[in-house]
Amino acid sequence: MRERTTLKVVAGKITPARAGVSGGEAQEFDPSTVWTGTTLSTALANARAAEGVHAEGVSQGGVEPSAAHATGSAEAEGTRHGAHAHHEGPAKKIRAKPSSPSSAKPSSTSSRAKHAFAATRSVARKLALQALYRWQLNDSPWQDLVQEFGEAEDMANADREYFRELVEGVWAARESLDGSLAELMDRPVAQLDPVEHAVLLIGLFELTARPEVPYRVAINESVGLAKRFGATDGHKFVNAVLDRAARKLRPSEH
Numbered sequence: 001m002r003e004r005t006t007l008k009v010v011a012g013k014i015t016p017a018r019a020g021v022s023g024g025e026a027q028e029f030d031p032s033t034v035w036t037g038t039t040l041s042t043a044l045a046n047a048r049a050a051e052g053v054h055a056e057g058v059s060q061g062g063v064e065p066s067a068a069h070a071t072g073s074a075e076a077e078g079t080r081h082g083a084h085a086h087h088e089g090p091a092k093k094i095r096a097k098p099s100s101p102s103s104a105k106p107s108s109t110s111s112r113a114k115h116a117f118a119a120t121r122s123v124a125r126k127l128a129l130q131a132l133y134r135w136q137l138n139d140s141p142w143q144d145l146v147q148e149f150g151e152a153e154d155m156a157n158a159d160r161e162y163f164r165e166l167v168e169g170v171w172a173a174r175e176s177l178d179g180s181l182a183e184l185m186d187r188p189v190a191q192l193d194p195v196e197h198a199v200l201l202i203g204l205f206e207l208t209a210r211p212e213v214p215y216r217v218a219i220n221e222s223v224g225l226a227k228r229f230g231a232t233d234g235h236k237f238v239n240a241v242l243d244r245a246a247r248k249l250r251p252s253e254h
Helices: 040-061 074-091 101-136 142-150 153-157 160-172 175-185 194-211 215-229 234-249
Strands: 004-010 011-019 034-036
Touching: 074 101, 074 175, 101 153, 101 194, 101 215, 142 160, 142 234, 160 175, 160 194, 175 194, 175 234, 194 215, 215 234
Parallel strands: 004 034
Antiparallel strands: 004 011
């Protein structure tokens, strides 16, 4: 005998439920089942109608109700889901990612390169001072000075080419440089201390022949050398002389 099953429409779908089973537990559809309680044509019509209402609710609410809430709760559940989605939408914010440390690298690297360049130039000036000091005590060609001090321990940390340019340039222009110094000072060049004389020659040469070197750099470097190797207040004299020279030679930079 064929098992009799009662036909129900649940959430827009035709669902058979065996008679006598508590809770109307859904069973798999069997084509041979004899439907009772509702004719097949009526059940199909009801299913189509329910399916149409279900589709309209989805298109308007934007959220499909869960199949687990079948009996009479589809619209309410859809409303709750729709309201929740509407509430969460504007609450989401896009936060900018923190800047990557790699973005500062170019600037940091450039700063370190400039510092290293300035340091090698400073060492070159110090070695040039020593070479020119020795030249005043024992006159010799600039080539000998470059060769002698080119083997100095500090040369590894110096701008070797700039050292050579300073020694050669000062030696070649020594007479004109001394003539300019005589006009800027209140004493004869012959009375200058050898250290102060060498410092002034380097500073004046940079102000005259090296326009790419800012005048402040030329003065500050010379004053630093005078403080380190010269007499106690010799740096003040060097600063005053080179400042007058800069006003005359670099008026646009003041």
